[in-house]
Amino acid sequence: MNLLSAGLVAAVVVLIALSAVAIIRADRPGGAWGRRLRSRLLLGVPWGTIVSVLFVLAVYLFVQRGYWHWTDPVTIPFRSWSYLYPTGWLTSGFAHAGPGHLRGNLQATIVLAPIVEYAWGHLPQERGSQSFASWRTNPWLRAFVLFPAAVLGVGLLTSLFALGPVIGFSGVVFAFAGFALVHYPVATIVALLVSSVISTVVSSLVDPIVTATVSASPPSAPSWAGIAIQGHALGLFLGLVLGLAVLYRREGRPSAARVWLAALVFAVVQGLWAVYWFRGGGTYVLYRGVGVALVLLLALLVTLAAVASERPLISGERSLIDPLSPLQTALSLALIVGLALVAYLGLGPPFVGSASVAVVITVALRILYTVVVRIAGSGRWAFGGITRRHVAITAVLLGVALLAGPAVVPNLVTVGDDAVPEGETVTVEDYTIAYGEEVPNRMVSAIDISAFGETTQINTSGVIVINEDRHIWARQVSPQQLAYSGAVRLRLGGVGWSESVVVRREGWTAVGNGTAYQVWLDAEDTPTQHAFDSAPQTATPSIDGRTVTVVPDDGEFYLGVERGNESLGRTALPEVGETESVGRLLFSTERRDGRAVVVAERGGTSVAVARHEQYR
Known part of the structure; x- marks a missing residue:
């Protein structure tokens, strides 16, 4: 960090400190808001x-x-690769993909979690409750044990019921938001803005001066395809359930207009409208209209749940719906959840799995439902006398089921047979690293689920990491990413250890055609392995009826010469400054603008036929 950057960082820190001092002197934390916090x-x-x-x-x-x-x-x-891999689903809800991912989630936690903790309170707020009367009202336990335990529980739930091998604390962050929205909707949106401010301030401390130039970007998926929409929505609903459980025990209700607007703004800003499907082959499909409709439905549901009262759903001296026994209630919920899950997943091969999921989710919902209703103070079995609040709780829990249920069958996966693609591989402890193109995805194809014309049976290409003991089969780097950078480093490991593997690509582009390339794998203390040869590529220019083809073969590049359908032979691609001759063509390699170029010559005529692939 140079002197100017250090001075700017110091200025930012000093101004933050001065602002804090000014606020403290003006508002006096020992005053009203200080007493409120305490x-x-x-x-x-x-x-x-x-x-x-x-x-x-x-x-x-x-x-x-x-x-x-x-x-x-x-x-x-x-990552939560499979239910058969406990390490993954126990840690994925709290692990992160990198420092930026970690910083973003922790910044959001710092501004949202205190709102949740304040709404819940270390000092119980329910009428008639006293601190230290029991372990549930002990302020020390509520502060240092119960709140972190709830965070841990939500993190595990989002990991278990998130769709795919997710990683990150964002499910819990969205749970904080769901809880906060029904208690302090305006404060939640302000917190969202504060999080953005913190992000900018922290960036100014880390990188006070940034120099950028116009440059090409590596191939990447659309920005909306990187959003774990299902995991985020699941976390939001779990937070909503917990927030309603606390809200219903206390007097007072938030403004319906504030809750609706806050829920809508939060869902849109956080990208919950990005409902998409990966079709394979680098193609993504965004259902934007469906996503916006779901966001509006979500805002309505959150609002109705937050303001729901204990008034009977059907007025009159006698309800048209007789009270249900616990068994009847469970059967009713099973029917509702089962039909919803079957409709969501579709009939056909997954039907049996859907029915099993419905049974499991129904049992869990019955327990949750009873707990929430009893916490709310009704003291009755659910549907004993149906109120608007009962309907709201049922709708929210049904939303949890619709989000969690579809993840159960896809997460019951393992590595299939013939998991390792053809070609050389490298092994690091219990990991195998390979490179393949258009090979079946051995995790996704375990159960074939089709819906709306889409399917999970896809082929994939790129750098593949396989670990049968950990139930991992994953494409970690696409061919496009490798072609852009030329080399990537993968960090493998487990609890207490890590090791790197470097994947390297080299290619020659045939003039007027594609690139012929090869891939090598290099692990620590292991000889470099040649892993892949692409198809040969033929240059468009011809000399005296002869065409030139770049041929990758077992770690070397060759130049093949053809005339019509007749092969005239091939020779090794010459090094810079050297020449080779085959098929009455003389080949030489020279540097042009810092790039190696192969030139073919015959009878005083020369033409470029191949150029070395450039990387960024």
Whole structure:
């Protein structure tokens, strides 16, 4: 960091400190708002938030080895690849893909979690409750144990029921938002803006001066395709369930207009409208209209749930719906959830799996439903006398089922037969690294599910990581990404260890045609392995009826000469400054504008036939 950058960082820090001093002197924290904080939080501090942030940071630093490799942590073993891999689903809700991912989630946690902790309170707010009367009302336990335990539980739930091998704390962050929306909707949106401010300020401290130039970008998926929409929505609904459980025990309700607007703004800004499908072959389909409709439905549901009262759903001296026994209630919920899941997943091969999921989810919902209703103070079995609040809770829990249910069958996967593509591989402990193109995805194809003309049976290409013990089969780097950079480093490992593998590509582009390339794998203390040869590529120019083809073969590049359908032979591609002759063509390699170019010559006529692939 140069002197100017250091001065700018110092200026930002000083101005933040001066602002804090000015606010404290003007508002006097010992005054009204200080007393309000201390009336809800132990010593006025959100201890549960601090403990949760430190836990997530510790996972990144020590479990993912971020302390030793801050910008390149171990991520592959800490994704929720399968229910058969406990390490993955136990850690994925708290692990992160990199420092930017970690910083974004922790910044959102710092502004949202204190709102949740304040709404819940270390000092119980329910009428008639007293601190230290029981373990549930003990402020120290509520601050340092119960709140972090709830965070841990939500993190595990989002990991278990998220669709695909997700990673990150964002499911819990969305749960914080769902809880906060029904208690303090305006404060939640303000917190969203504050998070953006914090992000900018932190960036100014890390990189006070940024120099950028116009340059090509590596191939990447659309920005909306990187949003874990299902996991985020699931976290939001789980937070909503917990927020309603606390809200219903207390007097007072938020403004319907504020809740609706806050829920809508939050969902849109956080990209919950990005409903998409990966079709394979680098193609993504965005259902924007469906996503916006779902966001509007979500805002309506959150609003109705937040303001729902204990008034009977059907007025009159006698309800048209007789009270149900616990068994009848369970059967009713099973029917509702089962039909919803079957409609969501579709009939056909997945039907049996859907029915099984419906049974499991129904049992869980019955327990949750009873707990929530009893916490709300009704003291009755659900549907004993149907109120508007009962309907709201049912709708929210049904939303949880619709989000969680579809993830169960896809997450019951493992590595299939013939998992390793053809070609040489390298092995690091229990990992196998390979390169393949248009090979069946051995994780996705375990169960074929079709819906709306789409299918999970897809082929994939690129750098593939396989670990049958951990139930991992994943494409980690696409061919386009490798062609852009020329080399990538993969960090493999587990709890307490890590090791890198370098994947390298080299190619020659036939003039007027595609690129012929090869891929090598290089692990620590292991000889470099040649992993892949692409198809040959023929240059468009011809000399005296002869065409030239770039042929990759077992780690070497050759130039083949053809006339019509007749092969005139082939020779090794010459090094810079050297020549080779075959088929009465003389080949030489020279540098033009810093790039190696192969030139073919005959009878005084010369033409460029191949150029070395350039990387960024």
